[in-house]
Amino acid sequence: MKQKNYLSPYLAGIGLGLALLASFYFAGRGLGASGAMMRAVVAVEKAVAPAHVQANDYLKEYSGGTRSPLSDWLVFEILGVLAGGIISGAISGRVRPETGKGPRISVRQRWLFAVVGGAFFGFGARLARGCTSGVALTGGASLAVGSWMTMMAIFAGAYMTAYFVRRLWI
Amino acid sequence: MNAPIAIVGNWSEGLSFVVAFLIGIGFGFFLEQGGFGNSRKLALQFYFRDMTVFKVMFTAIITAMAGLIFFSAFGWIDMDLVSLNPTYAWSGIAGGLVMGVGFAVGGYCPGTAIVGLATLKTDAPFYLAGILGGMFVFGELEPWLHGFFVSGFWGDRLTLPQVLGVSAGVVGFAVICVALLGFWGAEFLEKKFSRPEEIK
Numbered sequence: 001m002k003q004k005n006y007l008s009p010y011l012a013g014i015g016l017g018l019a020l021l022a023s024f025y026f027a028g029r030g031l032g033a034s035g036a037m038m039r040a041v042v043a044v045e046k047a048v049a050p051a052h053v054q055a056n057d058y059l060k061e062y063s064g065g066t067r068s069p070l071s072d073w074l075v076f077e078i079l080g081v082l083a084g085g086i087i088s089g090a091i092s093g094r095v096r097p098e099t100g101k102g103p104r105i106s107v108r109q110r111w112l113f114a115v116v117g118g119a120f121f122g123f124g125a126r127l128a129r130g131c132t133s134g135v136a137l138t139g140g141a142s143l144a145v146g147s148w149m150t151m152m153a154i155f156a157g158a159y160m161t162a163y164f165v166r167r168l169w170i
Numbered sequence: 171m172n173a174p175i176a177i178v179g180n181w182s183e184g185l186s187f188v189v190a191f192l193i194g195i196g197f198g199f200f201l202e203q204g205g206f207g208n209s210r211k212l213a214l215q216f217y218f219r220d221m222t223v224f225k226v227m228f229t230a231i232i233t234a235m236a237g238l239i240f241f242s243a244f245g246w247i248d249m250d251l252v253s254l255n256p257t258y259a260w261s262g263i264a265g266g267l268v269m270g271v272g273f274a275v276g277g278y279c280p281g282t283a284i285v286g287l288a289t290l291k292t293d294a295p296f297y298l299a300g301i302l303g304g305m306f307v308f309g310e311l312e313p314w315l316h317g318f319f320v321s322g323f324w325g326d327r328l329t330l331p332q333v334l335g336v337s338a339g340v341v342g343f344a345v346i347c348v349a350l351l352g353f354w355g356a357e358f359l360e361k362k363f364s365r366p367e368e369i370k
Contacts, residue, residue: 128262
């Protein structure tokens, strides 16, 4: 199947905005992503070392008490994101192995930097209580002060770093 | 007021989870349609060569924001029942800066990495593994970072209209004006910096 062009960013944005609005309207909360991933981390920790999770108030918050940490709204939402991505990719002919990178680095180098970048993002997302979905998008639309500050900090951090890692992308 | 429907209607957890899955499908679908499954397309934002991230994000923000403001004004949704992000200024700014570094180095953010995984991008699982590692480290260090984590607490439901002392409608109108100006600027930057072979 021939790969289709991406949708206009403005149309994609309206679609995304309506999904977010539906989330507020039906569930009374916005979208998210990193919270579900933290629950996956705590699920593993809870399985391996339950007493350790109990002893850490922060981890305990994600531990689901007597239930599984994965019994959570965000976990089901993020499974939907995966399904939605597959559906969209399938109808547009974009489900195909590919590595996003600039021409000057190898695939292996890209994988290494993906782990490093992910680790920074994961740490930062917990420190800021959410990521681009749960804070920037959701908090941005609901006009939360802290979320706007975090959103601007994300862009500032990325633009300040971009020059030093330009070899990865351009 | 009949919304948020799940809260007003006292939905069962099972029904809420089903709807969470359906809403997630919409979220993932439009992320992928916008090109957010491709890390390089996302990263080119930071070199002004492809401004898709900004355009999609701000279109989504003003769409949902305008919807919330109208729904609230029409009496369709009780905003007091909608959860709102708290404001912890210092950890919020520091965490944002760290996320920015991760975005520029890793190309993805958590949600877009899921969409990358959905479309078999080979860098997405590595990025996701990094995220889980970074979160594990934060969770283990939180007892030592706790003081900073709760610093700069300005309020649980602090909003821009409260701080500026004007109605949500006025703030919303201003945000839309800034976004439109931003879209014009984004188109200008793309024309100046984009390379045709890089943008699909």
